[in-house]
Amino acid sequence: MMIVVDPGHGGSDSGAVGYGYFEKDINLSVSLKLRDVFKANNVDIILTRDKDVTLGLSERCDIANKNKADYFISIHCNSFKDSSAKGTETYSYPRSISGAKLAKGVQQTIVANLKTIDRGIKTANFYVLHHTNMPAILVELGFITNKEDLDLILNKQNLFAISISNGILNNIGLKQINKSDSIEKLHQMGFISDYYDPESYVKWKDIADALLKIIGG
Numbered sequence: 001m002m003i004v005v006d007p008g009h010g011g012s013d014s015g016a017v018g019y020g021y022f023e024k025d026i027n028l029s030v031s032l033k034l035r036d037v038f039k040a041n042n043v044d045i046i047l048t049r050d051k052d053v054t055l056g057l058s059e060r061c062d063i064a065n066k067n068k069a070d071y072f073i074s075i076h077c078n079s080f081k082d083s084s085a086k087g088t089e090t091y092s093y094p095r096s097i098s099g100a101k102l103a104k105g106v107q108q109t110i111v112a113n114l115k116t117i118d119r120g121i122k123t124a125n126f127y128v129l130h131h132t133n134m135p136a137i138l139v140e141l142g143f144i145t146n147k148e149d150l151d152l153i154l155n156k157q158n159l160f161a162i163s164i165s166n167g168i169l170n171n172i173g174l175k176q177i178n179k180s181d182s183i184e185k186l187h188q189m190g191f192i193s194d195y196y197d198p199e200s201y202v203k204w205k206d207i208a209d210a211l212l213k214i215i216g217g
């Protein structure tokens with residue numbers, strides 16, 4: 001199976017801007033993490049860009065079509081002039097049943113794990129959804145113009161990546177290989193409050209909180 005992940009915008013096209021952050025950078029960063037997660041699950045993945053370069057919409061579609069990808073996932077952040085607008089939404093092409101199913105799976109997993117506002121699945125005649133030959137979705141992770149969403153899309157990128165891959169793999173009947181079963185277990189047992197990135201450093205506060213829970217303090 002082959003998945004093409006498309007970090008929206010890039011190069012001279014910054015995408016949306018919020019609080020000094022560029023959408024293109026967040027899209028790329030999350031997509032690189034998504035590549036790691038898919039690779040860990042032995043899924044073939046191609047990124048339409050793996051650095052900060054300008055890339056046209058047709059080029060993005062060509063990469064997916066030429067490589068005969070099974071799925072196309074475009075990663076974006078939303079923006080709005082009113083900074084109170086927030087939440088996650090996922091798009092598929094109108095009347096694409098497989099696209100809508102994929103969108104639903106990814107949308108639900110992100111909202112469940114990140115606790116973002118569920119703006120639902122939507123359809124739109126976006127270029128990359130229209131001109132790709134395979135089920136395609138465009139994920140708006142959150143609003144770069146909203147402080148709470150921005151905090152999540154800056155600091156919980158691994159969880160976004162895990163959620164997106166989980167949503168896709170569940171949708172096609174594959175179980176995600178979790179490198180961090182012990183973390184998952186501690187989370188389910190209530191000893192830790194979050195899905196931690198197994199490769200990241202732990203803060204002393206997190207260790208102290210977990211220890212207190214274990215000893216009942």
Ligand SMILES: [Zn+2]
Pocket residue numbers: 008009015016023076077
């Ligand atoms: Zn965008």
